[in-house]
Amino acid sequence: MSAPTGTNTVAPTRTVVVVGHGMVGHRFVEALRSRDAESTWKVVVLSEEAEAAYDRVGLSAYVGAWDRSALALAGNTYAGDQLVDLRLGTRADHIDRDSRKVTTSDGDVIAYDDLVLATGSYPFVPPVPGHDSAGCFVYRTLDDLDGIRAAAEQAIARATAEGRTANGLVVGGGLLGLEAANALRLLGLTPHVVEFAPRLMPLQVDEGGGAVLKGLISNLGVQVHTGAGTSSIDAQDDGRLAVDLSDGTALLTDLVVFSAGVRPADAVGRAAGLDIAERGGVVTDVTCRTSDENVWAVGEVAAVEGRCYGLVAPGYTMAEVVADRLLGGEATFPGADLSTKLKLLGVDVASFGDAMAATPGALEIVHTDATKGTYAKIVVSDDAKTLLGGILVGDASAYTTLKAYVGREVPGDPGALISPAGAELGADALPDDAVICSCNNVTKGSICGAIAEGACDLATIKGCTNAGTTCGGCLPTVKKLLVDSGVELSKALCEHFEQSRAELFEIVASTGIRTFSGLISRYGTGTGCEICKPTVASILASTSSDHILDGEQAALQDSNDHFLANIQKNGTYSVVPRMPGGEVTAEQLITIGQVAKDFDLYVKVTGGQRIDLFGARVEQLPAIWRRLVEVGMESGQAYGKSLRTVKSCVGSTWCRYGVQDSVGMAVDLEHRYRGLRSPHKLKFGVSGCARECAEARGKDVGVIATDKGWNLYVCGNGGQTPAHAKLLASDLDDETLQRYIDRFLMFYVRTADRLQRTAPWLDSLEGGLDHLKAVICDDSLGIADDLEAAMARHVEGYQDEWKAVLDDPEKLGRFVSFVNAPEEADPTVAFDESGPRKVPVMLGMPSTNRPR
C-alpha cells in the first residue's frame, strides 16, 4: 500500500490522533491514507516505543540477527507524506474527551476530531514476590529482547567461569512462552518452561496433543514443567534467581522471562472514562466505536462487543473498518477465525474450528503416533458427518485441507482425513526399492545390502548408507530392518548414550573431553543416570590422575566412590585400609584396633587379606581416616571398581617350598596398580611356588612363581561364574611380567564393557586367548607402547584418595550426616550387640535374623 504523497490540493479539514504505533496502528494509518483520496484527514501518530511500527509477530526472528531494520514494517515512517505526523517515543498521557484534546508525554496538547486507540496490550506479570528482581524480563518489544540478550550473555559468561551451564526460566507455556524458550535456547541457555495448566499451549491443544507436544519440545532440550505456577522469586547474591514453583519444587536460574499472557493496554482509555470490558479492553460496537462516538479502538486493546482478539489478523480487519468509517463507509467487524497454524522450535502445531469439541454431541477422532511424535484429532458433529474442528501436533501438513472442510460435510469416513495414507505396513513388507530414508534417498535394498555385508549396528549403517543422517526420522525403521535380519542390537550403555563403554572410552581418549556435561551434550542425550554417570566417571578416572572427587566428577561418582567407603545395608559404611600383599605393621594393627574400639566398629578379616571395619557413620569417616593415615595407611579402594587386593602367600623368604619372593612381588604389584579405575573390580594373586597357596588362578591377574621366573595367568574370576585364569606367558622376569600386566590391564580398561569382569571380557574378545596373547606379548595391534605409557601416567599420578580428602576442606565438607545438623548421628542407625556379634537393626523394617 502506498500513501498518496505531497501534492495536496485541498488542505485537510479534520485531525485523527492514533494512539499506538504497533502493527494494527500502522495498518490503520496506511488504510486511511490510501483511501482518503480527498486528503480530508490529517493523522497524528503517537508511538510510546522509540521504534516505528515493526513486525511484532516475527519478534523472535530478531534473536540471532539482532537487526532491527529487518523487522521494520514497510512504509512505517510515512516518509514524504505531509499529512502524517509520526511522533516516536511519545505517549498519550491524557485524553480530554469533552474538549477533544490529547496531552502527550512531551507536554504537547493535540486537538482531534476523532481518536483511534491502538495501544495493544502489555505482558501480564504475575504479582509474585520478587517479580521485579533484576534478571526478570517480559517478551514483548525489541528492547525487551535486547535486555534478555545482555542478561543471557552475562549469565553464560558467569556460568562458563563456574564450569556449569546457564539456564533460563520462561513462565508460561503458551505460544509466546515457547517462542521465548526458543530464544533462550538460541542464546545458549538451557530453557525451562513452567505452565500452570496441565499441558503446553492449553488454549490451542487438548490433553493428547499437549502430551505429544511436550515430548517433542522436551526432545529439543527444553525442560517442561506443567501443572506448576511461580510462587516467588528470590534473588541470590551471585545474581541468580531461585524460583519457587507451586508444585513444591524450586529452580535455580540465571534469568526469568514472563510470558504469562497479555492484558489490553487500556489505561489511557480507562482514565478517560470510556466503557471497559469486565476482563479489560475498551468496549466497542461492531464498528469499533467506543462509548464515545469520536473515539475508536482497534487491535488488542479493543473489546469488540466485549471480546478481545489476541491475533493480528482481526486487528487488521478492525483497522480497515475504522478507516472506512472515518471516510463515511458502513463497514463492520465480522468476527474472526481463531484458527492457528505455526511452527514452534521446528514443531508444527495447528488448531482450528471447535478444537476442544465444545459443540454439544461433538465426537472426536484421534490418531496419535508416539514413534513419529504426531497427534491428529478431528472433531465432527454428532452424526459424524460434518467437520467442526481439530488439532494437529508434530505434522500439520493436513491443516490446509482440513480447515477447508470445517463446517462442511466430509465425504466418506471422516477418520480417513487424518489416518496416514493407506494402512501402515511393516518394514519387511516393503519392496526393495522402497525409499526408507527420504532425506538421503536410501532404499530398503541398500540398507539390507549393508546389513548383509556385516553392518551390525545403526552407526555402521548410517556410516555406509547415509540413512538416517539428516532428520533421523527413519531410524526406527532402519533399526527394525536390523532386528528383522537377526542382528542383536544395542551395545548402548543406557538410554542416554548409544555408545558402548569401550566406544565412550575411545571418544574420551581421542577428544580430550573431560566433563560429563561436555560428553553428554556432544555424544548423548538427556541428563544422565545412575548407569552412565559412574561409567563416565570411571573412564575419566582411568584416563587421568585427577582426584575422583575433583570438580564436576564428584557428582558422577556412585555413593561408594563419593564417600570413599563401602555402603552397608543400614546406610553406614565399612572402612578397608590397604594392606599391600597382606602386609601390615604391628603399629598399624594396634591403630586399627583402637579405631575399632573408639568408634565401636565391627571388625572382620576379608577374603583379600585385609581388615574390614563395619558400622562407621558418614560423619565419622574423616576422623577414622585421619588416624589411619597417621600410621601410614591409605585407601584400599574396596569401594571402587578398581584394584582391590593382591593376595600372596608368604613366599621364598619364609616358606621352605617357595621359589620366588611372592610377598615382595605382591607388594610391588599392589603399589603399582593401586587406585587404577577399571570397568569392574580387579583382584590379583601371587604364589611363591606351584602349590599355589595364594589361589592366584582364581584372580584377574594371577602370578605363579617358577624356578626361572613367573608364569602369568589372566582372566580368572570368582563370583557367580567362577573361571580359572588362563596362562598368558611363562617364565617371565620381573620386568617383563610387569610390562605384560601393564598392557593387559590397560587393554582391558579400554575395551571392556561396563561391569564386565575379565573372564567374560576374554570370552567376548574375537580370537579369544590367542588374540589376547598376540596383543600383549607380540604387540599385534601396535598399541603396546600406548598401553604402557598410559599405565606409566597412572603410576606417576597416583595419590592416596583419603589423604587428599583430609587435606581439602571442600572435599571434607560432604562428610556430614545432615546439612543442617552436621554432627548429629542419624537417628535411624541402630545396632544390636546382644548376640555374638554386632549387627545393624533397621528401624521400622522387619528385623533381620539375629546371628547365631
Add this chain to the structure above:
Amino acid sequence: MTSLITPPEVAPVEETPVEDVAVRPARTVVRPGILPAPGPKQWVAACSLHVLVPGRGVAVLLPGGGQAALFLLPNGMIYAVDNIDPYSGAAVMSRGLTGDHGGEPTVASPLLKQVFSLRTGAALDDPDNPEVALPTYSVRVHHGVVRIGIPLP
C-alpha cells in the same frame, strides 16, 4: 509463523477465575498437576542454596526426627523427597545418583539402585505401589536459604 500477535492466555496465578465464555474455547480447565500436600506447613531451613552441589543431594534432619533428601540438579531444579529408601529402610536417598529416565528427573537408591521420580516420589519400576513411593516435600528458597515444608498435622 503466521497470524498471531499474542495468544489470549489465562493468567497463571491464583486469581478468582472469571468466566469468559466468549473468548476462550471450552474445556481449557486449568487444573493443578502434582501439587504438594495442601494445608499449612512448617518451613524448616535446610541450608544455603550455594551449599548444594549440582547433581548431588544432602540429608536434612527434620523436626520430629524425620529426614529429607534435598537435591539440586544441574538444570537448576530443586527437589526434596524423603531420605528413607522404602526398599531397604535405610536413610540413604540423599546419597543416591540423580539423572533422568525418559526425561523424568530421578534419584537411584545407593543400596539396590531402585530408581525414583524426584517429582512424584514414585518408584519407576512399581509406580502405582504406594508402599515403595518416596514421600515428597515442598521446597522454597528465601533470602538464599532453602526451606523444606512439612505438612502440619
